[in-house]
Amino acid sequence: MLKDQKIKNFLDTLASKSPTPGGGSVAALTGSMGAALLSMVGNLTIGKRKYIHVEDDIKRLLKRSEILRADFEELMERDIEAFNQFMAIMKLPKETEEQKEDRRKKMQIALIEAANVPLEVARKSLEVLNICQEVANKGNKNVISDAGVGAILAEAAFDSAILNVKINLAMIQEEKVKSNLNHEIEDLLGLARGKKDNAVEIVLKKNINIEKSKTINV
């Protein structure tokens, strides 16, 4: 499994001519790192006297970011499975008309799954984006840059996933499926817009206050 690989080996395999892992699982891993950074901010806020008034909110946010992190970790593996499935179907015989038709049908099913995985990554990335601002607003200000990086990574995961859906869409033949996917992409893009920028803005504003006080205690 991807998650059991050492980072160095993972990067070497990613760079190699091996088709997996590729951009799909990397998008899920990026989402997972974004969620993990929000969890880190949460974990470094809970139990601090200064933040006792937001502790319940932070606990709720941490629970959410940890569920999302687990979801992404699962999607990392699911993306590789979907790709391998697709590659296996590519190798099916295509000599007779019957074989060709069978291969075509199976490929269409595999392509829909190959589009559904990044679509799910995009949905989960949007959920991370949805909580970034609150984490940046309420979290321990000494690690607030991590909430900002979390937002940047969540958006990168989102954009990468959307790109992967679009690429897979190009090979899907069924018009109804294509149109549904296109509509969901539009909706997701509308919902995600501006969320990363807002979170980063909160981080930079808090930072101006740190600058004024010139002190830091992690």
Next chain:
Amino acid sequence: MLKDQKIKNFLDTLASKSPTPGGGSVAALTGSMGAALLSMVGNLTIGKRKYIHVEDDIKRLLKRSEILRADFEELMERDIEAFNQFMAIMKLPKETEEQKEDRRKKMQIALIEAANVPLEVARKSLEVLNICQEVANKGNKNVISDAGVGAILAEAAFDSAILNVKINLAMIQEEKVKSNLNHEIEDLLGLARGKKDNAVEIVLKKNINIEKSKTINV
């Protein structure tokens, strides 16, 4: 070392209250994944008859992306070292005036290093962004989405690194250092602007052509 950690353990530690790894090393890792994806496209292009006319260019780009990937892997570790150094200085005694002054001076040196590491990550991310378009233009079109995701991750690494420089900047006292850092941030932002979008646009345009041909062979 971070690179010897398993992905799952890395994500667990990232999410925990342990202050390292944090957003800084994650930015470097993201840059490394971006460079690795460009290398993957290169490796899946070299040796293919269809791409023989661009083989020399692809070899040059691959050499570049692999050097950048190694640079990022080094910066991942250097970021953790810089942070640990800073934390060690935070713990120095501050009872006498002499101790306070000694601690303040050491902390300023550590803060400059803590800003220099993400600055270097931003510079390297810009270099990845600089080659994304050419990889997307010349690389194997069947894995072209990976060049797009590479560009998205390179920009995310860049933005995360710039945010980390800005955050560290807030605590640096020496005006000359602050002003130099601010100028370099401005220059880098100007140079990076639009590069990811251009690469993604190339990917989407190529994809329209795939859509027309409705075939794929990785």
